[in-house]
Amino acid sequence: MTIVNNPRPTFSRGEALQHLRARFGIEGDLTSLPSERDQNFLVETKDGRRFTLKIMNAAEPLSAIAFQTSLLRHLESFDPSLPVPRILPTADGQDFALVNGVSEQYAMRLVSYLPGHPLAEEAKLPEMLHGLGRLLGQLDRALASFGHAGAHRSFDWEIRTTPSARERLSAITDPEQRLLVEKALDIYNARVAPALKHLRCGVIHNDANDWNILVADGRVNGLIDFGDAVHSPIVAEVAVACAYAMLDELDPVQAAARVVAGYHAEYPLQDAEFSVILDLIMARLAISVTMSAVRRMGAADDPYLFVSEKPAWDLLRKLSAIDHRIATGILRQACGLEAAPGAHRIREWLSTNRQNLAPLMTPHPARQAKHVLNLGSLDEPLAAASAAQDISGADSAYSELVQRHGFDLGLGPWGERRVIYTAPFFESVLAAGKRRNVHLGLDIFAPAGTEMFTPLAATVVAATINPEPQDYGGLILLEHEPEPCLRFWTLWGHLDHASVRERRVGERLNAGSFVARLGDYAENGGWVPHVHLQLITVPYEDVGIIPGVGEEAFTEVWEDLYPRPYDLAGLTPETFVRPGRTKQELVEKRRERLGRNISMSYSTPLKMVRGEGVWLYDDSGRAYLDCYNNVAHLGHCHPNVVKAIARQAALLNTNTRYLHDTIIDYTDRLAKALPKELDTFFVVCTGSEANDLALRMARTYTGRNDVLVLDWAYHGHTQALIDVSPYKYKRKGGRGRPSFTHELPIPDVYRALLAGTPEDIAQSYADEAARIISGLVSAGHSPAAFIAETIPSVAGQIFLPPGYLKEVYSHVRRAGGVVIADEVQVGFGRVGGSMWAFEEHGVIPDIVTLGKPIGNGHPLAVVAVRREIAEAFANGMEYFNTFGGNPVSCAAGLAVLETLEKEDLLANASNQGAYILEGVRRLQERYPAIGDVRGRGLFLGIEIVRNRSTKEHAGDIASKVSNRAKELGVLMGTDGPYDNVIKLRPPMIFKREHADLLLRVLNQAMSDTLS
Known part of the structure; x- marks a missing residue:
């Protein structure tokens, strides 16, 4: 056993004063100071100076004393501001003196006295x-x-x-x-x-x-x-x-x-x-x-x-x-550091990869209707019953909440301050008298037996059962390493005991593999059935000591050690914090501030707050598969487009009266994707602007005013375009067909009165068009233009039969008119087999208008026109569009073109579109209400009828199917003269799993509607 020190020196005041006088030449009063090993005195001189006299333990070797002396001298030299003792030399200039005691020799040092009291x-x-x-x-x-x-x-x-x-x-x-x-x-x-x-x-x-x-x-x-x-x-x-x-x-x-x-x-x-x-x-x-x-x-x-x-x-x-x-x-x-080294990187990785993770349950939690529970107040029956471990009361309270709010999943958020943790083991060991009450995981409440799956590959670290009341019941710990040196863990609590016993330590699980089932009250610690999912950034050898609840004082620490697992579960922040006004408040404000004829989709409107890829998220964080909004051509908020917009917006945004490179870079790139004959461009903001300008150019070029259109066509919202849109002027609020607008029957193969092949039908309708054009010429109303969507959309996703456009274009041109292809909806590769739908018909228009998908949501549109028409339009009247062709819009458009090519999205549209068509045709065999299925690429139509033999329109059924699909988490719309055609226009990035989901939901919606 070590004996630490010799006894402390025991010089009397008198002896110490005598040595002080002799060795240092100083007189003063001495007061003893406390010390464990040495003997210290406070020296106070008559002139008010104060020093500390230290008589060192006899066990202290001279080498140690020399070391301390050198240390203090170094500090004095290196950092004079340090408040540490300064050595006062002896009368003969030494740093310390040696004095004799009763039986031993001691070192004595005099240093400056530091004022103050001991912190003790x-x-x-x-x-x-x-x-x-x-x-x-x-x-x-x-x-x-x-x-x-x-x-x-x-x-x-x-x-x-x-x-x-x-x-x-x-x-x-x-x-x-x-x-x-x-x-x-x-x-x-x-x-x-x-x-x-x-x-x-x-x-x-x-x-x-x-x-x-x-x-x-x-x-x-x-x-x-x-x-x-x-x-x-x-x-x-x-x-x-x-x-x-x-x-x-x-x-x-x-x-x-x-x-x-x-x-x-x-x-x-x-x-x-x-x-x-x-x-x-x-x-x-x-x-x-x-x-x-x-x-x-x-x-x-x-x-x-x-x-x-x-x-x-x-x-x-x-x-x-x-x-x-x-x-x-x-x-x-x-210290301002991450509580766990690498925690930020883990959070960033999960945020970046949230949409790529396998769902942890079926359906994916993001797609289900959810409700955030309140376990933070005893005024809430569920919280009160849970705190009291009243199983019957908690079950009843939860069932009442489900009935009142109509949700599939209940959620207990990370960080919630809860009152339900009453067991003794929730007392804090960090701070006396405090309790652990901050939830450190995500609770997902679902029926007992619900299967859970790992969102990414994992190794089973622990599988155990904690049977105590208010504990975890069945418990599993998984380790994940999605990238080298990026390692974290997930804890799954309140599980079914049998499924926990199925797991083996060291077992490897692939992404999407089954983990366990949710336990019932008897197995999960006495809670309403749910999983406690917790993310952990530091390793644990013992799963039993991982805290699922923490103290309020350390919330920022918990953010790093046990981060919010929302991204891991595929949930957005809006799931837990609803931004802005409620849906009802917005509806009322729209009535107050907006025109009454600005419509909303669906019988129960949706409030959307986030778009990501193929998904739109409402204010409750519910994800909807967007198969309707063809503006988000590359998917919502495609990072390439977002970066391009942000980069250019931070550099320059101005109009075309100033020179800038971006408009030339964009139109050069666009020209390569179009026939060489269409070599002149006007960059505008919207499809309506593009079509309006196209008609102006055609009328200026030909000197005529009459326009040929397809029946039920829609080309935009300006008055000039309403006048050439039967879909508008023939319906409620319209003023009928203007005298200068002339309709051609739409060649609807499904509803054609004449039997025959598509080619026969095309010829029949083309002959009718030739007759009408001839009559106009004879009557002195030769057309200035024929404008048509290459695939009429609002007319019901009508695919023009082969040969029709070529014939009609020929007739129009012989009559001296200009042909305009409205590709505002179907351009940029949506049909899959080609960049432009008109290419499938073997025709080259005189003018092509482009919009909607062109900027992936950024307001941008283009008129591509033959040079001679553009020259004729330059008749002395300036054309200027304040925002058309601005650098930011052009940067967005360029990013769209580059992404279409880089990600080979035309081929993807062909493959996924064919897969969806095949799947819907299988549904057609099951549901007689599906009268026709048509489409190309990712532009599809499903015509709903009451009776296949009579082909009677069934707009009410189509609307119910669309609304039911929305309830099931997939967005689609209806169109056509009788709103009986379900139209599908998914983003070009649609994948096979999205197509499968669409087909499953469509099947369910048809079954629920028709049963």
């Missing part, structure tokens, strides 16, 4: 602890350039001697106390010893206890007593200071955090150092209490030696119960 005599205010840390950081930064042979010594207070404390265990008679020390020593061996080679070392003070820290006026004023200075791991400096700062504190880890934060601000700590601070604090306490136990055997009359013994035991007891990962996280977060 003051309340440890937060600013004091932070100041202590700053002082030590400043000190160790100064000592980083200091070295001395005397610093390399081994003694019991140097942290690396911790294992030798086992030799003193026999002095501890209390079994519980001995176990505490053994645990601290075991932790040192397991976690600190292997890490020592990774820790920076240097000379440190090593004894920043609260008797060596001086405070004045509420702040740290000085550091004294360098007798324990030693070459040691630098982080031990912080650990020693924290060990004393934490004594008698109700929230000891917070006290340590203030010290560490101050230190880190002056002398930044490294990750390896943070990871052992708590363990080193426990090691220091183990050294201290074992030392005290040994000394008590021979020096029980010296209260100074035992002044911190009881608080040390109390603190060691507290720290033994604290998760070192959490304590480390608190210390790191106090």
Whole structure:
């Protein structure tokens, strides 16, 4: 057993004064100061000067005294601002003097006196602890350039001697106390010893206890007593200071955090150092209490030696119960760092890959109707019953909520302050008198037996059962490493026991693999059936100690250690925090502020707040598969387009009266995708602007006014376009067909009166068109233009039969007219087989109008025209469009063209469109109400009828199917003269799994509607 020191020197005041006078030439009054190993006196001279006279322990070798002297001299030279003692030389210029005692020789040193009181005599205010840390950081930064042979010594207070404390265990008679020390020593061996080679070392003070820290006026004023200075791991400096700062504190880890934060601000700590601070604090306490136990055997009359013994035991007891990962996280977060190294990267990865993860249940949680439960108030029946473990009451309360709000999944959000955790194990070990009440996972409430699947590949780390009331019941821990060195864990609680027993530690699960089923009340700790899904960024060897609930004071720490698992579950933030006005408020505001004839989709309107790829999200975070909105050609918020818009908007946005490259870059690229004859461009903002301009050019070029259109056509919302849109002027509110507009029957193969092949039908309708055109010419109304959607959309997704357009174009041109292809809806590869739908007909229009998908949601449209028509339009009247052709719009359009090519989206449209058509035709065999299925690429129509033989329109059924599909999470629309054609226009990025979902929902919607 080690005997630490010789007895402390025992010079009388008189003897000390005599030596002071003889050796230093100073007279003064002496007052004893407390010290463990040395003898200290306060010297006060008559002229008001004050010094400290230190008579060192006889056991202190001269080499150690020389080391301390060099250290203080180095600090004086390197950083004069440090509030540490300054050496006053002896009368003959030496740094210390040797004096004789009764039987031994002692070294005597005189240093400057630092005013203030020991921190031990003051309340440890937060600013004091932070100041202590700053002082030590400043000190160790100064000592980083200091070295001395005397610093390399081994003694019991140097942290690396911790294992030798086992030799003193026999002095501890209390079994519980001995176990505490053994645990601290075991932790040192397991976690600190292997890490020592990774820790920076240097000379440190090593004894920043609260008797060596001086405070004045509420702040740290000085550091004294360098007798324990030693070459040691630098982080031990912080650990020693924290060990004393934490004594008698109700929230000891917070006290340590203030010290560490101050230190880190002056002398930044490294990750390896943070990871052992708590363990080193426990090691220091183990050294201290074992030392005290040994000394008590021979020096029980010296209260100074035992002044911190009881608080040390109390603190060691507290720290033994604290998760070192959490304590480390608190210390790191106090320093402005991630509580867990790499936590930000994990969150970023999950956010980026949220849409690519496998669903953790079927249907995907994002697609289901959800309701956020309130477990934070006892006024809520579900919370009150859960807190009381009233199973019947909780079940009844939950059922009532489902009936009232009509949801599939109940959700318990991360971070909710809850009142339901009443069991004793929810008491805080971090702060006395506090309870753990902040939920650290995501609760998904669903029926018992619901199957859960892992969103990404995993290894089973643990599978166990915690049967206690309010515990997890069946519990599984999975490890994930989706990228090298990106590792995290997921905890799944409240599971069915049988399915947990199916899992084996070490078992590999692929993404989408079955994990377990939800347990019932008897198996899940007595809760309403749900899964507690928790994300964890630090490794745990024991799944049983992972906290599912934490203290309110450490919410920012929980964000890093146990981040919100929303992305892992595929849920958006709107699921939990609904932005803006409610749907009802918006409806009322629209009535107040907007025109009444601005329509809304669906019988129950949707409030959309987010778009991502093929998905639209409403204000409850529910995801809808968008098979309707063909404006988002590449999917909602395609990153290529978003980046292009942001980049250009940050650089320049102006009009075409100034020169800029972007409009030329865009039109050059667009020209390559169009026939060479269409070589001149007007860039505008909307499809309506494009069609309006196309008609103006045709009329200017021909000098005529009459226009040929297809019946039920729609070309835009300006008055000039309403006048050529039968879909508008023939319906409610319309004024009928203007005299200069002439309708051609639409060649609807499905409803053609004449039987025959599509080619026969095409010829029949073309002949009718030729007759009408001839009649117009004879009557002096030769057409200026024939404008037609290549695939009439609002007319019911009508696909013109082969040969029809070629014939009609020929007749129009012979009559001196211009042919305009309206590709506002069907251009840019939507038909899959070609970039433009007119290409499938073997024709080249005189003018092509482009819009809707052109900018993937950014307002952009284009008129592509033959040069001679554009030249004729340049008749002296300037054409100017304030926003048309602006750099930002052109950048968006260019990004669309580049993405279509880079991602080979035309081929994708062909493949997915053919797959969907085949699937719908199989449904047609099952449902007689499906009269016709038609489409090309990702432009599809399903005509709904009452009777296939009579082909009677069934707009009411089509509307019900569309609305039911919306309820099931897929958006589609209806169109046609009788609104009986379901139209499908999914984004070009549609994948096979999206097509499968569309077909499943369409089948369900048809079944529910027709049953």
